[in-house]
Amino acid sequence: MNNQVFRDTQEQIVHNTITISQDCDVIKTVGDQNGKILEIKIFERPKKRFSARDSPLTVLFENIHIRTIINLLKIFLFNLIIVTIVREFFNNQQYAWYLLIPKGCDNFHITIFFWVLYYCLTCCTYFFFKMWTNIRTEIIPRKSAFKRMLDIVALLIILGYYVFSFQLAEYIVKTYRLPPVSALFLLLEQTRMLMKVHAFIRSNVPKILKYDNESDVKLELPSFNHFIFFTFVPTLIYKDEYPRTQKIKWWRVVLQIVEIFLGIFCLIILIHNFIHTKYNDFGLKKYSYVELLLKIVELCLPGTIVLVIAFYLILHQVQNLFAEILRFADRMFYREWWTACDFTSFYKMWNVIIHDFLFIYVYRDCCEIFNSKIFSKYFTFFISALVHEWIMINTLGFFFPIMFCCFFLAGTLLSFVKVSQNYRLNILMWLSIAYGTSILISGYTLEVMARSNGVQPLFEKFDFYIPRSLTCDCYI
Structure with a gap:
């Protein structure tokens, strides 16, 4: 449609509505006096809309039945903490304090x-x-x-x-x-x-x-x-103004701080009891492939619990803590990712803070520069995977690109798969998360223990880049 036709159509508008499509292109629908419907697609940068709203878990916890289930889970974790402290205290009094300050x-x-x-x-x-x-x-x-x-x-x-x-x-x-x-x-x-x-x-x-x-x-x-x-403020999208609450609920701040410290302690206990002890002798004894496979399968449940607790601490408690102190009213830091049936929905709902940043400041900028949504999608996944892998490399001190493969290769391919919302597929989704988390944790833990237990590198010059856990003779 040329500019003259567009101007003529605008002069004859009797109704005008604007809707946003899924990829955030703006579709302007106009109607003239003859009843014709015209759609003009306009490429426009999407704008993040902030509003006063609570986090999904905050809303769910208001339900007495959900709160009862959470209380049972807290009792289970609290009992795990008590058992671990008592056992370690009587076995090695100093090691119990090591659990408090890792x-x-x-x-x-x-x-x-x-x-x-x-x-x-x-x-x-x-x-x-x-x-x-x-x-x-x-x-x-x-x-x-x-x-x-x-x-x-x-x-x-x-x-x-x-x-x-x-x-x-x-x-x-x-x-x-x-x-x-x-x-x-x-x-x-x-x-x-x-x-x-x-x-x-x-x-x-x-x-x-x-x-x-x-x-x-x-x-x-x-x-x-x-x-x-x-x-x-707990958002990566800049605005000149944000919705604010009227006052700070200090009782909520204190409760969140207590839960954050207890959650960190739970993570330490879980990692010590179910992850570290499972692979702490790697490099000192040889593992059969069947034994290694069984350990990965056994790690699915504790690995998933660690993932859920880490999500609860970082994306719920920590973000809500800063939001409460700063009176930031929009608490939608994540969506109901646990109901996702495919990885496309999971990536969008798992971490809304990062997703919004990548979508608005990376994906849309790439679309404007390269005019290709497929390339922009791959580039966005690549940048995200590269930063995640860079963090893991410098945290652990070696190059073992499991995180990059999970984010870029598997993540990109699975993001193109769209399925209908079905609770059976949600079960499959949770199984994928459980086994993926177990493989991720097992891979990095094996490499850490191989280096800690003195497994000799294959090539001393390239030790940083060649995983010892894959090149050693620790398998039978």
Whole structure:
């Protein structure tokens, strides 16, 4: 449809509705006086809509029957904690304290120091953005060729900062030999802050580029206080305003903090009782393939419980804790992923915070640049898998791309499979999650134990890249 026909049609509109399709293209439906229906498809960047709403689990827990089931689960986990503490205390009094403060948290003070450093660098990006804006809008004339040069230099600087941020995190972890828990916390926070910076810049740059410094309209930039608020608020989508609650429910804050510490302790107990003890002799004795297969199958249930507890702690309790303290009203950090019947739905509902960031700032930008939804989808999965694998590599200290294969290869292929919503398929979905989690945990645990128990590398020069658990003679 050419522009003239479009303008003529607009003049004859008797009704006008706008709907959003699944891929967030805007379809404008217009009708003329003769009754003809015309659809004009407009490629438009989707906008994340925030509203005051609770998390799905918060709503579910209001049901007395669901709350009773959760109480039974808490009793089971509490009994597991008591049994473990009593047993370890009588067997080895010092080891019981080791369960409270795991070895993986050593040098956590170094992690906190560099977290503060990273946060200061994150704040510096705001002042860099403001300096670029002031130079572009107030110093350089409107039609000057220096504007384009300034934009290119600023783009190169911010891309250089992204690379520097990743390189610095690797250097810190390797130089100070941070153990897994301390390293994981620093790497996750570094990645989160970098995503915050990208979201802030990507959302505000278009306003600056469209601004006419000769007009009477005043350019309003986000305040530094709002930027600080954005760095802590539990969302990766930048907005000038967010829905807020009227007051902080401090009783809920205290309850969430208590549950977070108890949940972390439950994870330590589960990992110690059902994962570490299952493979702690790998490399000291030989495993048959049947024995290894049985261990992977036995790990399905505890591995799934660890996954669910980790989800509950990170995506429910921690996010709701910060939301409550900051009076952030939109608590939809995830959706009802446990009802998913295919991986397409699972990926969309499991972590709404990350999904929204990837969809809006990666997938849609790729669609605009390359004009290909298939390529954009593969590229988005690739970026997500690459970052996940980078975190695992630097956390554990070796290259074993199980995470990359699960996210990029298996995840991309399964995301194209769409099925009807059926509870039988939901069972199959849970079986896939259970076995996938077990394989993931088993693979990394075997490699950690092989290196801890002194299994000799096949090639000393390439030890970082060649898994010892796959090249050793520990199998019969």
